[in-house]
Amino acid sequence: MSDVKHISLPAQEIPVSREVDVVVVGGGASGIGAAVAAASNGARTLLIEQRGFLGGMGTVSLVPAFCPFTDKEKPIIRGIGMELMERMKEACNADYRREYADTLDWVPIDPEALKRVYDDALLESGVEPLFHSFVYDVIKSGDGRSIEGIVVVNKTGRSAVRCSYVIDATGDADIAALAGVPFQKGGEQGELQPGSMCYLLANVDRGRFRRFLEESGDTGQLHRTVERAIAEGALPEGRKSISGLAWVNDYLVGVNFGHVFGIDGTKAEDLTRGAIEGRRLARRQLAFFQNYVPGFEQAHLVASGEQVGIRETRRIQGDYVLTAEDFMEARTFPDDIARNAYYIDIHMAHSKANMHFTHLKPGESHGVPYRVLLPLGIDNLWVPGRAASSDRAVQGSLRVMPNCFAMGQASGTAAALALRDGVGARGVEIGELQRVLLEQGAWLGEPAPSGSSARGI
Numbered sequence: 001m002s003d004v005k006h007i008s009l010p011a012q013e014i015p016v017s018r019e020v021d022v023v024v025v026g027g028g029a030s031g032i033g034a035a036v037a038a039a040s041n042g043a044r045t046l047l048i049e050q051r052g053f054l055g056g057m058g059t060v061s062l063v064p065a066f067c068p069f070t071d072k073e074k075p076i077i078r079g080i081g082m083e084l085m086e087r088m089k090e091a092c093n094a095d096y097r098r099e100y101a102d103t104l105d106w107v108p109i110d111p112e113a114l115k116r117v118y119d120d121a122l123l124e125s126g127v128e129p130l131f132h133s134f135v136y137d138v139i140k141s142g143d144g145r146s147i148e149g150i151v152v153v154n155k156t157g158r159s160a161v162r163c164s165y166v167i168d169a170t171g172d173a174d175i176a177a178l179a180g181v182p183f184q185k186g187g188e189q190g191e192l193q194p195g196s197m198c199y200l201l202a203n204v205d206r207g208r209f210r211r212f213l214e215e216s217g218d219t220g221q222l223h224r225t226v227e228r229a230i231a232e233g234a235l236p237e238g239r240k241s242i243s244g245l246a247w248v249n250d251y252l253v254g255v256n257f258g259h260v261f262g263i264d265g266t267k268a269e270d271l272t273r274g275a276i277e278g279r280r281l282a283r284r285q286l287a288f289f290q291n292y293v294p295g296f297e298q299a300h301l302v303a304s305g306e307q308v309g310i311r312e313t314r315r316i317q318g319d320y321v322l323t324a325e326d327f328m329e330a331r332t333f334p335d336d337i338a339r340n341a342y343y344i345d346i347h348m349a350h351s352k353a354n355m356h357f358t359h360l361k362p363g364e365s366h367g368v369p370y371r372v373l374l375p376l377g378i379d380n381l382w383v384p385g386r387a388a389s390s391d392r393a394v395q396g397s398l399r400v401m402p403n404c405f406a407m408g409q410a411s412g413t414a415a416a417l418a419l420r421d422g423v424g425a426r427g428v429e430i431g432e433l434q435r436v437l438l439e440q441g442a443w444l445g446e447p448a449p450s451g452s453s454a455r456g457i
C-alpha cells in the first residue's frame with residue numbers, strides 16, 4: 001500500500017434523509033430476518049440494500065437451494081426463515097408445490113418468486129426498504145462506543161440516516177469494520193474459501209438425466225464423468241462433485257459447481273475478476289454439461305449470478321467466539337438465540353487442496369449464543385449472518401441461509417427490545433429475548449416449549 005497516493009476531500013455538509021429507530025444494512029437472509037423482526041416488534045425500521053432486490057447470495061448470486069432447516073430428525077430453524085421458505089413454495093407453480101411441499105432440506109430456490117416473497121414480507125411488516133443504496137460510512141458518538149448514524153450514497157446523492165440501533169447484515173461486516181470493530185479474515189495465512197459463480201440452466205431433460213444416473217447403478221457416475229472431463233481438458237482442475245444441482249422443475253436447474261480462487265469479497269477489484277472468471281467458467285461448464293451429461297444436450301444458460309458467490313470474508317470479534325469444540329460437543333449456552341446442525345463445510349482455498357466436512361449426528365445441534373452477535377467495543381450494533389463471531393471452522397457451518405435468518409431474527413428482536421427498554425445491545429434481558437423469540441416461532445432446543453406459535457408475517 002506504500003505506493004498508494006492519497007488526496008484530501010473538502011469537508012462537506014450532507015442532508016439527514018431519515019431518522020429511524022433501527023437501520024438494517026444488507027438485504028440477505030440475515031438482514032431480512034432482522035428487519036422483519038425489528039419492525040414486527042414495534043421499531044421504526046429502515047433496510048438499506050445496494051441491489052434493487054432482496055435475498056443476498058440466494059438471489060444476487062443464484063445460490064440454488066436453501067440448506068437444511070432440520071437436524072435430519074426435526075426442524076430446528078423455524079420462525080421467520082421457515083415461513084419465508086414456505087411462502088416461496090406457495091409462490092411457485094403447482095408442480096413445484098407437489099414435489100417440495102414436505103421438503104425442508106435443500107429446497108430449490110426460484111429466484112424471481114423469492115424476490116417477490118421477500119418484498120411482500122418486508123412491506124407487510126412495516127419495514128421501509130431503500131434499494132440501490134450503498135452504506136459507506138458511520139457516524140460514531142463522541143465516546144466512540146455507539147453508532148449514531150450511517151452515511152449512504154445513491155442516485156439521490158449522499159445523505160446521513162440517524163438511528164438508535166444498527167444491524168450489520170452486509171455479510172462482510174462492512175459496518176462493524178467502518179466502526180473499528182476488530183475482525184479476522186480467512187485462515188492463518190489470509191487464505192479464503194473460494195467463490196463460485198452459480199447459474200440457471202433451462203431446457204434440460206431431468207428424466208433422461210435420472211435414467212443416466214440410475215443405469216450406472218451407483219452414485220459415483222457424475223463424479224467419474226467430471227474426472228474424465230478434467231483428464232480430457234474439458235474442465236479445469238478442482239472440485240469434482242456436482243452436489244449442487246437444484247431442480248426448480250423438470251427442465252430448469254440451478255447449478256453450484258466449480259470454484260473461482262483468490263477472491264476477497266471486500267475488494268471491488270477481486271469481485272470484478274471473480275465476475276469475469278466466473279462467467280467464463282460457467283460457459284465452459286455449459287459445454288461440459290452439453291457434451292458429457294445425458295439430459296443436458298440442449299441446455300441453455302439463462303442467467304449467472306450478478307456477483308460471484310462469496311463464502312467467506314470478515315468474521316467479527318464478538319463478546320463470544322463460537323468454536324469448533326462448541327460445535328463438536330453440541331454445546332448449549334444460557335443465552336442461546338438459535339440452534340445449528342449444518343455440517344462444517346470448508347471449501348478449498350486453491351484447486352489442489354481438499355474440502356473439509358464435519359457432521360453432527362442426526363438429531364444433534366449446538367446452541368448459538370446471543371454474544372456472537374455483539375461486536376467488541378460498540379453498544380448499539382449487532383452482526384448476524386456470515387460475519388458473526390466464530391472461529392473459521394464454525395463459520396464454515398454457521399454461514400448458511402437458514403442460520404442467517406435465525407441470527408437475523410434474534411438481532412432484530414433484540415433491537416426492538418433494547419429500544420423499548422432504553423438500553424444498549426448488552427442491556428437486553430436474555431430471558432425476555434428468548435421468550436419473545438419462542439413466542440414468535442423460533443426454536444431454541446429441547447424441551448420444545450409448549451404453546452409456541454408461528455408468527456404471521
Ligand SMILES: Cc1cc2nc3c(=O)[nH]c(=O)nc-3n(C[C@H](O)[C@H](O)[C@H](O)COP(=O)(O)OP(=O)(O)OC[C@H]3O[C@@H](n4cnc5c(N)ncnc54)[C@H](O)[C@@H]3O)c2cc1C
Pocket residue numbers: 025026027028029030031048049050051054055056057058060061063064065066067068133134135136169170171172174195196197198256308309310311384385386387399400401402404
Ligand atoms: C457459492 C455459494 C453456495 C452456497 N450454497 C448454499 C446453499 O446451498 N444453501 C444455503 O443455505 N447457503 C448457501 N451458501 C451460503 C449463503 O448463501 C450465505 O452465506 C448467506 O446468504 C449469507 O447471508 P447474509 O445475509 O449474511 O449475507 P448475504 O447473503 O451476502 O447478503 C448481504 C447483503 O448485503 C448487501 N450489502 C453488502 N454490503 C452492503 C453495503 N455496504 N451497503 C448496502 N448493502 C450492502 C448485499 O448486496 C447483500 O444483498 C452458499 C454461499 C455461496 C457463496
